[in-house]
Amino acid sequence: MNQFEFGEYFKKHRIKSGYSSQRKLALDSGISNGTIARIESGTQKVSIDTIRVLSKYLKSTTYGDLLEKLEYFDGLSEEKKEQLKESYDDRFRFTEEFRNLIHKLAPTGFFSEEIVSDIKKRLEGYVDDDFKYTPKELIELMYEIGDASDMLDFYEIFKDIAKRHNLLPFITQDEEELKAEKQLREMSKEISELFIKRGIVTRFDQDQYIKDRIGELNTKNMKKLIQLLKMETAELEYLDFDGNFENGKSLEIITFFQNEGASFRYCGRLLDHSDVQRILIMLATLFPHNK
Helix, strand or coil: CCHHHHHHHHHHHHHHCCCCCHHHHHHHHCCCHHHHHHHHHCCCCCCHHHHHHHHCCCCCCCHHHHHHHCCCCCCCCHHHHHHHHHHHHHHHHHHHHHHHHHHHHCCCCCCCHHHHHHHHHHCCCCCCCCCCCCHHHHHHHHHHHCCHHHHHHHHHHHHHHHHHCCCHHHCCCCHHHHHHHHHHHHHHHHHHHHHHHHCCCCHHHHHHHHHHHCCCCCCCCHHHHHHHHHHHCCCCEEECCCCCCCCCCCCCHHHHHHCCCCEEEECCEECCHHHHHHHHHHHHHHCHHHC
16 A cells, blocks of 8 residues: 555545544644644655554554554465464553553653662662653553564553552543453464474464364363373373482383383373383384484
């Protein structure tokens, strides 16, 4: 999408978002009327910072969609584009929620000395010595964090400070929703890692696995999927082995399997002699020069 086409797209969503005039959007966003006019006429290339500010006021589109229209994601696969759009939207949303919290901590635009002292203690070692503890600098720092889960942790620091100064009752953020989203992301990340360990790497195979095992994946059965994947990726276990393993000790696998005092299980199934023989044959095939 070229600059002129983007200008038309932006204008359409400005109007759909309730801003009948450029001037009204300029007054609310703090972006000059001239800048908005040049964006819509296609005569000015839009910076990512300007779009980040304006996207807050365009209710019919998102920050990620605007970046895509500006061709920031060109050359990437559709899957990767969607991942990046989601990531940018999350970062934008968390930053705005953080901005609201900072406003409660600094209603005049400045922190009190007591609040600055608390912030410095909580961020010790996290920022440089010459860091300026102003609302603007902290909001920029929040946006630069990148990872949504880390952003939520950063938010929690300032929520605790707000509690200490009895400001929490005035915070309107739905924290339970944020916590639920963080948990959902952590579970999604764990599922992805388990799929890789399990050797199921393509999206098609993963979707088929989910469909075969639990049907449709939702927030209620994600834990069940994690437990199932963990069980199926479990390594060989051993029972009744006459002797103990020491941390860091090297053990000859063939000697281990040939020990008559040991029995083995895999995913809860007791392995018989023929199972063990097949494992040894597989090892010999994998390492033909080590027979």
